[in-house]
Amino acid sequence: MKEALEHLGADLFLVSRDPEQMQAAMGTMDGIIDTVSFVHPILPLISLLKTNGKLILVGIPEKPLELPVFPLVLGRKTVAGSGIGGMKETQEMIDFAAKHNITADIEVISMDYVNKAMERLAMEEVRYRFIIDIGNTLAATKP
Structure with missing residues (x-):
């Protein structure tokens, strides 16, 4: 979390297993982006949202998540999902990121490193x- 706050400039809260910390954060968030790609409870996330808050799911678990309707209705909260979007949405996201100096930290690898990368994953x-980096990998193999 320290790295996200200092290096990436994010304003975030990582879901904690500490009941006191979770209780203190309940009802304080306008929105949450859930990137988890495995089955997990979303009620704790919904509880963190303010009235009219939004939970956006971008991770895709292999099995359906349990969706508790009661806290959604009472809190006028929204649960939505998003994939990559089309060309227009992608360009809007790139423009927004450029305008706000939002960048990504990545590790560029060659094609011959893919198996090792999968092991690391x-x-x-x-x-x-x-x-x-397919282009440079292919260029390096040309005679």
Whole structure:
């Protein structure tokens, strides 16, 4: 979290297992972007939202999540999902990021490193996204 706040400039709260910290944060958030790609409870996230708050799911678990309707209705809260979007949405996101100096930390790899990258993913040793540099990999293999 320290890295996200200092290095990435994010204003965020990582879901805690500390009941006191969760209780103190309840009803304080305008929006949450949930990137988790495995089955997990979303009621704790919904509880963190203010009235009219939004929970946006971008991770895709292999099984459906349980959606508690009661706290959504009472709090006028919204749960939505988003994929990559079309060309227009992608360009809007790039323009927004450029305007606000939002950048991504990535690890550029060559195609011949993909198997090792997959091993690192399995061992949870990856901090940021891998970007496969296909163009330079192919150029390096030309005679």
